[in-house]
Amino acid sequence: MVRLRLRRVGRKKQPIYRIVVADSQSPRDGRFIEIVGQYAPRAKDNQGVNLDVARIEHWLNVGAQPSDTVRSILRRAGILKARHESRVAIRRQASAIPLAERAEEA
Numbered sequence: 001m002v003r004l005r006l007r008r009v010g011r012k013k014q015p016i017y018r019i020v021v022a023d024s025q026s027p028r029d030g031r032f033i034e035i036v037g038q039y040a041p042r043a044k045d046n047q048g049v050n051l052d053v054a055r056i057e058h059w060l061n062v063g064a065q066p067s068d069t070v071r072s073i074l075r076r077a078g079i080l081k082a083r084h085e086s087r088v089a090i091r092r093q094a095s096a097i098p099l100a101e102r103a104e105e106a
Helices: 053-062 068-077 079-095 099-105
Strands: 002-011 014-023 034-039 049-051
Touching (some): 002 053, 002 068, 034 053, 053 079, 068 079
Antiparallel strands (some): 002 014, 014 034, 034 049
16 A cells, blocks of 8 residues: 655754655655655744645545545645545536526426
8 A cells, every 4th residue: 555654854853754655564764656745843833844735636646545644734734625625526516407407497
């Protein structure tokens, strides 16, 4: 299974994490497929989050599963909410009946 997860880089006591796409079987700091973002937990506010939204969307559409921490980061960045809203809108559009057809039925 392919996962979006954190890979630790940075110095001792000053962690910086890269958000990577990796096989779930590979070690935490081992082999990965692609870097899609960076997270610095010690930075002020949201300045510590750097994301490539297009690539994250691509990997989520392909079926990659985010780890719990990455899911939390994506939620705070608003990516998961936008993704959910777009999927719901597509579903609602498919079942919607245009107003002209409703008037003819009545």
